[in-house]
Each structure stands twice: as C-alpha cells, then as structure tokens.
Amino acid sequence: MxxxxxxxxxxxxxxxxxxxxxxxxxxxxxxxxxxxxxxxxxxxxxxxxxxxxxxxxxxxxxxxxxxxxxxxxxxxxxxxxxxxxxxxxxxxxxxxxxxxxxxxxxxxxxxxxxxxxxxxxxxxxxxxxxxxxxxxxxxxxxxxxxxxxxxxxxxxxxxxxxxxxxxxxxxxxxIDPERFHPAAVGTVRAGLLPDLDPAAPLVVCVGRLCRQKGQDVLLRAWATVTEQVPGARLVLVGDGPDGGPLRARAPKSVLFAGAVADAAPWYQAADLVVLPSRWEGMALAPLEAMACGRPVVVTEVDGARESLPPSLAPHCLVPPRDPARLAAAVTELLRDPLLRESLGHQGRRHVLSTHDxxxxxxxxxxxxxxxxxxxxxxxxxxxxxx
The missing domain is CATH 3.40.50.2000 (Glycogen Phosphorylase B;)
Known part of the structure; x- marks a missing residue:
C-alpha cells in the first residue's frame, strides 16, 4: 500500500x-x-x-x-x-x-x-x-x-x-486469510468444549451481545431448532449490554463463551455460523466464518447479499426479525451435512477472491x-x- x-x-x-x-x-x-x-x-x-x-x-x-x-x-x-x-x-x-x-x-x-x-x-x-x-x-x-x-x-x-x-x-x-482458515473440526471443538458430545450439531453466533446483532431473535428461533434437531447446541460468542437478559432467557442448550481475543477457533469448531442482525453495513463475522470454510445463515440487511456468492443466497439469507424463517434455515442446514460442506467450500472460495x-x-x-x-x-x- x-x-x-x-x-x-x-x-x-x-x-x-x-x-x-x-x-x-x-x-x-x-x-x-x-x-x-x-x-x-x-x-x-x-x-x-x-x-x-x-x-x-x-x-x-x-x-x-x-x-x-x-x-x-x-x-x-x-x-x-x-x-x-x-x-x-x-x-x-x-x-x-x-x-x-x-x-x-x-x-x-x-x-x-x-x-x-x-x-x-x-x-x-x-x-x-x-x-x-x-x-x-x-x-x-x-x-x-x-x-x-x-x-x-x-x-x-x-x-x-x-x-x-x-x-x-x-x-x-x-478478512485476513492467514488468520481465518479451515481446521479439523473435532480437534478444535475438543479444545474449546471438552464436555460437549462430539456428535452434537453445533451452531455458533459471534458478535457483540446487543440489539443490533439480533441474538434475541436467534433465541426465539432456537426452541424450534432443538425440537427438529435434538441435541443441537448453540454458543453465543461475545459480550455486551444484552448479556444479562439473554442469559436469563436462554435454555440449557445455549452456551455463553463471553468475549474472546480470537474468534477463529469458534468458527472452525462450528457446523454452522449464524448472524441474525437487525442492521449492518457489511458484517465481518460471516466473512470470517466463510474463510474458515463454515456455512453461514445471515439476515438480509445491508451488505449481506454482497458478502455471499449468489449460489448461497437461497440457503443462507433470511429476513431480519423473523424467528420462524431463521429456524427453518438453520434446521435445513443442520440436517444436511453434505449441503453444509458444499456451501462452506463455495463461501471460502468467494471470500478469498473478493474479501481479502x-x-x-x-x-x-x-x-x-x-x-x-x-x-x-x-x-x-x-x-x-x-
């Protein structure tokens, strides 16, 4: 430069x-x-x-x-x-x-x-x-x-x-492709969550715990997800002003990791990364997750469609503030590991070519x-x- x-x-x-x-x-x-x-x-x-x-x-x-x-x-x-x-x-x-x-x-x-x-x-x-x-x-x-x-x-x-x-x-x-890259899911997950069943479907949401990032919408959707995918676990990574209310209403299947210096291992450990924002310019979390080869579900706010390759939009974009549509998208991907793998590969190629x-x-x-x-x-x- x-x-x-x-x-x-x-x-x-x-x-x-x-x-x-x-x-x-x-x-x-x-x-x-x-x-x-x-x-x-x-x-x-x-x-x-x-x-x-x-x-x-x-x-x-x-x-x-x-x-x-x-x-x-x-x-x-x-x-x-x-x-x-x-x-x-x-x-x-x-x-x-x-x-x-x-x-x-x-x-x-x-x-x-x-x-x-x-x-x-x-x-x-x-x-x-x-x-x-x-x-x-x-x-x-x-x-x-x-x-x-x-x-x-x-x-x-x-x-x-x-x-x-x-x-x-x-x-x-x-994003920095040297920092955000794929890794062996089982190894990373065992280091972060040693008590978690290795076979449990794992959803991760990385972001400040605040109204903008929409974790409250995700919690409303999560009850439906766990009905359809028993054993699924959700990890909220981050901290913020809504931390207390979110913890108070979260079921036992939701874990709080708090603020972390490096979110890359959490993306690498996930089966699916979700960011249900109410508004954005272009969120970094989905780009970082895709660089790690993980599929994403994001709300269609500013920058979301532009951050995805067109082939991912039908599976990965949902309306903001819509728990039912969010739950349906998350459930679909948790039930289809081959689709998740394909979307993860496509997302990584896209990020490396356009978001370095x-x-x-x-x-x-x-x-x-x-x-x-x-x-x-x-x-x-x-x-x-x-």
Missing part, C-alpha cells in the same frame, strides 16, 4: 469510539497495513485492549475518553479531539462509526481531508425522534467529509436514499492518495473557530 515518495510520509489520524467488535478489527487491520507501508499512523480511541494492541503494532495512540452514544459529554469529547488534532497535525483524518464520525467532523469541520466510514448508519440504530435527529445530523454533516467510505453498495444506497449527499466510495470489508483484507487496505490507500493529491475543496474549508 504505497501512497507516494513524499518525505516525510503523510500522517493519518484514525478516530474510533468502538474498541471491540468489527469496527475495532477494521481499524486494527488498516493501521497494520498503513504502518507496513510506511505511513505515520495515529489513533485516538478510549483506553482499552484495542489501544494496547495498536500501540504494540507501532501506532501512536492517544486516549480519547468518549461514550458510545451521543449525550451531554459530546461537547467535552469534541473539545478533546480539537486539541488532539491541533497537537497531532494530521494530513488526513479517518473517522470510524457514528460517534467518532459525529465528534470528529465537528472538530475538523472540513479544514483537513476527512474520510467518514459509517460501518452502518447511525439512524438505523435508533427509532422515533432520535432517528430523525441522527438522520438530520448525517445530512448536514456530509459537507464535512471529503469522502464517505461505505463497506457495501447497499450501505451506500441506504445513505443516498436517506438524502445524505456526499462523495461515496464503496470498499467491501476484508489486502484488497481492502489498497482500496483505502487509493482514497487517501486521491484526497492528499488535491487541495481541500472550498465547500469543505471552514475554520474550526467559525
């Missing part, structure tokens, strides 16, 4: 509030690739394991204390970023997800080339008056992003149809090259004090 022969190399400032899950993995992989390419990489994020990992990679990390949702702390968070940007003096700012996109664009206000990457739109995460406020903010702040990077064409279309006018670039999410993280990093580098080669357009120029 070579940008130019400039001396010194450009400094990129990544802003992120989520410090776990898919956004954190995207930031980590971009930082890794950009550091390897010789860029000066700085990251502002809350103190966390993510901050430690980025520092170990060689990034300059600044603690940015920020809550996940907008609220009374926003003014303080923007001021912190403003001072940080004045100290770091980046050539380009890359803001990830809703909160950093909000605070970052308010702090920069177009005076530095700014890339905003929604990782799913903020107005999809809320309802009622909050959704209207979030949509209004996205429309108004679009002028402060020199480029909006969407992880799927569906995510871009959601923004366009919502009236968010900007310069869009679609860069699909990528190296392709993603190079596409982001091309966006950076374009923005750094041209002055900030006049419509984006605005003093931070105006």
């Amino acid at each position: 070579h940008l130019s022969a400039t001396d010194p190399p450009p400094r990129v400032l990544h802003l992120t509030q989520p410090v776990d899950g898919g956004v954190a993995r995207v930031v980590t992989e971009l930082a890794r690739a950009q550091l390897t390419a010789g860029l000066r990489v700085t990251v502002a994020c809350p103190r966390s394991a993510l901050a430690t990992e980025l520092g170990a990679l060689g990034a300059e990390v600044h603690a940015w204390s920020a809550t996940r949702a907008p609220g009374p702390t926003l003014v303080r968070e923007v001021r912190l970023l403003t001072r940080l940007i004045e100290d770091v003096r980046p050539d380009l700012v890359h803001a990830h997800s809703a909160k950093a996109g909000l605070a970052g664009r308010l702090a920069v206000r177009g005076r530095i080339p700014t890339v905003f990457q929604p990782h799913a739109w903020s107005f999809e995460a809320v309802g009622g008056a909050m959704a209207a406020l979030a949509l209004n903010w996205e429309r108004r702040s679009a002028r402060w992003a020199a480029r909006v990077v969407c992880v799927s064409e569906a995510e871009r279309l959601t923004g366009v149809r919502a009236g968010i006018h900007g310069r869009y670039t679609v860069i699909p999410n990528g 993280v190296r392709h993603t990093a190079e596409a982001v580098a091309e966006v950076y090259r374009d923005l750094l080669a041209h002055p900030v357009p006049s419509e984006y120029r605005e003093s931070i004090h105006s």
Whole structure:
C-alpha cells in the first residue's frame, strides 16, 4: 500500500469510539497495513485492549475518553479531539462509526481531508425522534467529509436514499486469510468444549451481545431448532449490554463463551455460523466464518447479499426479525451435512477472491492518495473557530 515518495510520509489520524467488535478489527487491520507501508499512523480511541494492541503494532495512540452514544459529554469529547488534532497535525483524518464520525467532523469541520466510514448508519440504530435527529445530523454533516467510505453498495444506497449527499466510495470489508482458515473440526471443538458430545450439531453466533446483532431473535428461533434437531447446541460468542437478559432467557442448550481475543477457533469448531442482525453495513463475522470454510445463515440487511456468492443466497439469507424463517434455515442446514460442506467450500472460495483484507487496505490507500493529491475543496474549508 504505497501512497507516494513524499518525505516525510503523510500522517493519518484514525478516530474510533468502538474498541471491540468489527469496527475495532477494521481499524486494527488498516493501521497494520498503513504502518507496513510506511505511513505515520495515529489513533485516538478510549483506553482499552484495542489501544494496547495498536500501540504494540507501532501506532501512536492517544486516549480519547468518549461514550458510545451521543449525550451531554459530546461537547467535552469534541473539545478533546480539537486539541488532539491541533497537537497531532494530521494530513488526513479517518473517522470510524457514528460517534467518532459525529465528534470528529465537528472538530475538523472540513479544514483537513476527512474520510467518514459509517460501518452502518447511525439512524438505523435508533427509532422515533432520535432517528430523525441522527438522520438530520448525517445530512448536514456530509459537507464535512471529503469522502464517505461505505463497506457495501447497499450501505451506500441506504445513505443516498436517506438524502445524505456526499462523495461515496464503496470498499467491501476484508478478512485476513492467514488468520481465518479451515481446521479439523473435532480437534478444535475438543479444545474449546471438552464436555460437549462430539456428535452434537453445533451452531455458533459471534458478535457483540446487543440489539443490533439480533441474538434475541436467534433465541426465539432456537426452541424450534432443538425440537427438529435434538441435541443441537448453540454458543453465543461475545459480550455486551444484552448479556444479562439473554442469559436469563436462554435454555440449557445455549452456551455463553463471553468475549474472546480470537474468534477463529469458534468458527472452525462450528457446523454452522449464524448472524441474525437487525442492521449492518457489511458484517465481518460471516466473512470470517466463510474463510474458515463454515456455512453461514445471515439476515438480509445491508451488505449481506454482497458478502455471499449468489449460489448461497437461497440457503443462507433470511429476513431480519423473523424467528420462524431463521429456524427453518438453520434446521435445513443442520440436517444436511453434505449441503453444509458444499456451501462452506463455495463461501471460502468467494471470500478469498473478493474479501481479502489486502484488497481492502489498497482500496483505502487509493482514497487517501486521491484526497492528499488535491487541495481541500472550498465547500469543505471552514475554520474550526467559525
């Protein structure tokens, strides 16, 4: 990922509030690739394991204390970023997800080339008056992003149809094929779940335990699945605000693995990986599972159809918030090991050809090259004090 022969190399400032899950993995992989390419990489994020990992990679990390949702702390968070940007003096700012996109664009206000990457739109995460406020903010702040990077064409279309006018670039999410690869199911499973019957059908769901990821819908579907496939087990990998309620309602056939540093073994151990999200941009979990050669069932939200080869869609896509259809798809695949094997092979080939993280990093580098080669357009120029 070579940008130019400039001396010194450009400094990129990544802003992120989520410090776990898919956004954190995207930031980590971009930082890794950009550091390897010789860029000066700085990251502002809350103190966390993510901050430690980025520092170990060689990034300059600044603690940015920020809550996940907008609220009374926003003014303080923007001021912190403003001072940080004045100290770091980046050539380009890359803001990830809703909160950093909000605070970052308010702090920069177009005076530095700014890339905003929604990782799913903020107005999809809320309802009622909050959704209207979030949509209004996205429309108004679009002028402060020199480029909006969407992880799927569906995510871009959601923004366009919502009236968010900007310069869009679609860069699909990528995964590291050296980290996510097939392995012997029995061996991996014995290491993770030594007390589990090796013959038990195993479904795995990897994701933050929250409304977005839809584990509550999966639990509603699970009763039907276990009626049709006795002995089946479900493992929820991750943690989050819905952990308590989910544990309270889960039957004994559902296991909770908690947050893990490496989800790859859980994909490798699964017969089937399920992600019943209510909304996404393009989820990483199905890509990672397919790279491990595992079949998936996902809800048809933004990015889902684009992440699958066309031949998988009839078996692997279900409507969101529909426990009955989800249960039917999971049951069909658990009952048909030959079909699972075929879908797993097809999914892996597709991911390796179209979702390699190296392709993603190079596409982001091309966006950076374009923005750094041209002055900030006049419509984006605005003093931070105006």
